[in-house]
Amino acid sequence: MRISELFKNGRTVFSLEIFPPKKNKGDINTIYQTLDGLKNIKPDFISVTYGAGGNLADSSTADICRIIKDKYGITPLAHLTCVNNTREDIDSILEMLKNYGIENILALRGDINPNISPKHDFEHASDLVSYIKSHGDFGVSAACYPEGHIQSASLVDDILNLKTKVEAGAEHLVSQLFFDNSYFYEFREKARIAGINVPIEAGIMPVLNKSQIERMVSMCGASLPPKFSKMCSRFADNPEALREAGIAYAVDQIIDLISNNVDGIHLYTMNNPYVAGKIFDAINSMR
Numbered sequence: 001m002r003i004s005e006l007f008k009n010g011r012t013v014f015s016l017e018i019f020p021p022k023k024n025k026g027d028i029n030t031i032y033q034t035l036d037g038l039k040n041i042k043p044d045f046i047s048v049t050y051g052a053g054g055n056l057a058d059s060s061t062a063d064i065c066r067i068i069k070d071k072y073g074i075t076p077l078a079h080l081t082c083v084n085n086t087r088e089d090i091d092s093i094l095e096m097l098k099n100y101g102i103e104n105i106l107a108l109r110g111d112i113n114p115n116i117s118p119k120h121d122f123e124h125a126s127d128l129v130s131y132i133k134s135h136g137d138f139g140v141s142a143a144c145y146p147e148g149h150i151q152s153a154s155l156v157d158d159i160l161n162l163k164t165k166v167e168a169g170a171e172h173l174v175s176q177l178f179f180d181n182s183y184f185y186e187f188r189e190k191a192r193i194a195g196i197n198v199p200i201e202a203g204i205m206p207v208l209n210k211s212q213i214e215r216m217v218s219m220c221g222a223s224l225p226p227k228f229s230k231m232c233s234r235f236a237d238n239p240e241a242l243r244e245a246g247i248a249y250a251v252d253q254i255i256d257l258i259s260n261n262v263d264g265i266h267l268y269t270m271n272n273p274y275v276a277g278k279i280f281d282a283i284n285s286m287r
Contacts, residue, residue: 001075002139003104004171006044006264007199012287013264014280015077015201016041018271019049020060028060031067037273039072041280047077047106047174047266059096066100077141078102080132081110082122090121090128094136104139105132106174107165111219126165133169142170144200146178146187150221155187159194166196173198174266177205177216179249180225181256201264202257206275207246210236247275251282258286 006013016038021030038046048064065076078097082090097105109125112118122128125142132140142165145158152158162173173196178184184202191200207213210232217224224232231249235242254265265283269276 001103002171003045003075003077003141004139004199006075007172012258012262013044013199013201014041014284014287015045015047015264015266016043016276017047017049017266017268018064020064028063031064034269034271034273035068035072038269038276039074041277043074043280044264045075045077045104048079050079050081050108050110062093062096062100062102065097065102069101075104076102077104077106079106079108080128081108082125082128083110083112083118084116085122086119087121087131089119090131091135094132094138097138098136103137104141106141106143107132107170108143124161124164126161126168129165129170130168139171140169141172141174142166143176144173144187144191145176145220146184146202147176147221147223150219155190159187159190159196162191163194163196166198171198173200175201175203176220176222177203177268178222179228179253180223181253181260183223184257184262185260199263201266202254202262203266203268204250204253204257205268205270206250206279207232208243208270208272208275209239210242212270243275247278247282250279254279254283255286258283 018034046068048061050061061078065078068074068076080093107125107128129140129142132138144162148155148158188200231245235245267276
């Protein structure tokens, strides 16, 4: 099923994101533990991040997507980045996804690794979106940034770039994480004014530990509202309390988003079924 079709029934879409195991921490079989823990949630779809660190020779994203589809009967969304891929690399990956029966791709530029020279066949995510649309019958999604991409000059510039991705063929958007819903609402309003009318899912990442948040914020530049910062400070030395407080904070965010007619919630699970299950149980009746 095309993911864009999921948004036509008037219900808030609920999706999950997982990542392949890193090579030095186990093999692909460990993903069954994560998926077994998530299957009872019955999400609308599950996205799988690109490879184990973006390794070109790694097919784990496609392999996991096939497991999600064939073993669990859930629609998968395969992440695909272009910063380190040539046109020939992308052709090979698209052929693999087609052979596996994977219909949906999240097209991303990807983070630049200072130790790897980037390829230049696709300079922007919009170039990859357009290429995928012209080389197969895929549903294509793209990323968006409620506070603006960290490399953008302004939110307006970022929204104009986002419109280019949608015009290139992106049918659905997934937002970067944020901890202050007001940024999402401002972004959504500006996007609609700009003529971006595809479904926009809000990306929510529950706090599991303080170092995780510090790492993610340094990578994406998300703002930390006072309420969130006080929570992290109060429970920094109590991992279990911080985890439960993080779940409560995420639930509060999601309830507010659903109350304000968000198209969907995309939960960054960090491969943690316990946290995902607690959040889903708290909000499922409100969708």
